[in-house]
Amino acid sequence: MTTQKAIVLHGANEPLILKEVPIPAIGQDEALVRVKAAAFNRRDWWIQQGRYAGLKFPIVLGSDGAGVVERVGGDDHRYWVGREVVINPSLWWGDNEAFQGKSFRILGLPDDGTFAEFVTVPVTNLHEKPDHLSFEEAAALPLGGLTAYRALFSRAGLKDGDNVLVVGAGGGVATFALQWALHGGARVFVTSSAPSKIEQAKTLGAEGGVLYTNENWAKQLQEQAGGFDIIVDSALGEGVAHYPDLANPGGRIVFFGGTAGDIPALNARKLFWKQLSLLGTTMGSPADFAAMLAFVNQHRIVPVIHATYPLEEAEAALRQMDRSTQFGKIVLNVS
Numbered sequence: 001m002t003t004q005k006a007i008v009l010h011g012a013n014e015p016l017i018l019k020e021v022p023i024p025a026i027g028q029d030e031a032l033v034r035v036k037a038a039a040f041n042r043r044d045w046w047i048q049q050g051r052y053a054g055l056k057f058p059i060v061l062g063s064d065g066a067g068v069v070e071r072v073g074g075d076d077h078r079y080w081v082g083r084e085v086v087i088n089p090s091l092w093w094g095d096n097e098a099f100q101g102k103s104f105r106i107l108g109l110p111d112d113g114t115f116a117e118f119v120t121v122p123v124t125n126l127h128e129k130p131d132h133l134s135f136e137e138a139a140a141l142p143l144g145g146l147t148a149y150r151a152l153f154s155r156a157g158l159k160d161g162d163n164v165l166v167v168g169a170g171g172g173v174a175t176f177a178l179q180w181a182l183h184g185g186a187r188v189f190v191t192s193s194a195p196s197k198i199e200q201a202k203t204l205g206a207e208g209g210v211l212y213t214n215e216n217w218a219k220q221l222q223e224q225a226g227g228f229d230i231i232v233d234s235a236l237g238e239g240v241a242h243y244p245d246l247a248n249p250g251g252r253i254v255f256f257g258g259t260a261g262d263i264p265a266l267n268a269r270k271l272f273w274k275q276l277s278l279l280g281t282t283m284g285s286p287a288d289f290a291a292m293l294a295f296v297n298q299h300r301i302v303p304v305i306h307a308t309y310p311l312e313e314a315e316a317a318l319r320q321m322d323r324s325t326q327f328g329k330i331v332l333n334v335s
């Protein structure tokens with residue numbers, strides 16, 4: 001067998017198309033993984049919109065995947081053959097835990113990704129699939145779970161008893177942030193555009209939440225929760241102006257996305273007087289990924305899956321992201 005089914009994107013604003021393409025080759029220290037399930041991230045949507053750095057077409061998208069190792073390049077890695085794995089999509093992070101190096105890239109652009117029957121990845125990016133998770137559940141984890149883990153623990157230093165605000169609870173990364181913070185011993189509050197998503201967040205364990213579409217959302221939140229030790233935000237936009245008020249003294253505000261655009265002017269006096277930290281973060285290091293998986297195994301956490309589509313319906317699955325109606329991850333059943 002030399003060809004496989006894959007979902008190919010031929011250019012910006014083109015649909016995702018199911019095609020027969022060659023099975024990728026593997027080199028030394030690489031593994032060929034038979035993908036059982038994959039998952040979407042907002043990144044796939046940005047790429048299709050043509051609004052992502054380093055665009056290259058045609059491309060097989062997909063950063064998230066879980067499957068079974070088919071072949072490896074090099075006898076040293078034979079242990080992995082036949083193993084059920086989840087893939088760390090953070091490729092070539094580099095030597096520094098504090099930030100990614102110049103060779104860092106994300107699986108699924110420029111390298112072909114997981115929306116295919118087979119994907120090639122460095123052996124160092126293979127991890128055993130948690131036993132308590134199905135392939136679909138494991139495939140939901142990597143990019144979002146890693147980003148939320150690093151944001152909360154490695155960057156914001158989450159501690160037992162912290163008060164945490166997760167902004168935009170319906171987002172893929174946000175649902176992980178909610179789950180990680182709860183299992184880390186925090187009290188968690190959320191914002192969302194939809195009452196139903198606030199209710200879903202409460203079902204998962206959030207203590208409260210408000211609609212960020214309400215004019216007085218920040219005041220309502222303060223009444224519910226008091227202040228926050230950690231604010232996790234992937235939206236940016238106008239809402240950020242309220243964070244210096246919402247944060248407790250010593251609070252950490254951590255950003256990793258800009259779905260709602262740029263930020264307005266901030267009351268910088270509150271930033272220094274309250275000893276606040278503004279933190280940026282992106283994905284995570286190999287150590288972050290290993291720690292995230294250990295955390296998932298320790299607490300037997302199951303990711304929230306909004307919907308699962310067959311591989312050939314990848315375009316319909318991505319269209320669901322246009323409306324942002326999902327709560328949790330959108331997964332592809334691949335093989």
Ligand SMILES: NC(=O)c1ccc[n+]([C@@H]2O[C@H](COP(=O)([O-])OP(=O)(O)OC[C@H]3O[C@@H](n4cnc5c(N)ncnc54)[C@H](OP(=O)(O)O)[C@@H]3O)[C@@H](O)[C@H]2O)c1
Binds near residue numbers: 235
């Ligand atoms: N730097 C990194 O490593 C990294 C990693 C992952 C993601 N990201 C970025 O982070 C963002 C989120 O990613 P994702 O995969 O979680 O996307 P997603 O699943 O599409 O979630 C986006 C969520 O943002 C919320 N939102 C939209 N407008 C908002 C606003 N004005 N105020 C507050 N919340 C708002 C919505 O929450 P509700 O539905 O609850 O309203 C929406 O569901 C994207 O921009 C993505 O590119 C960056």
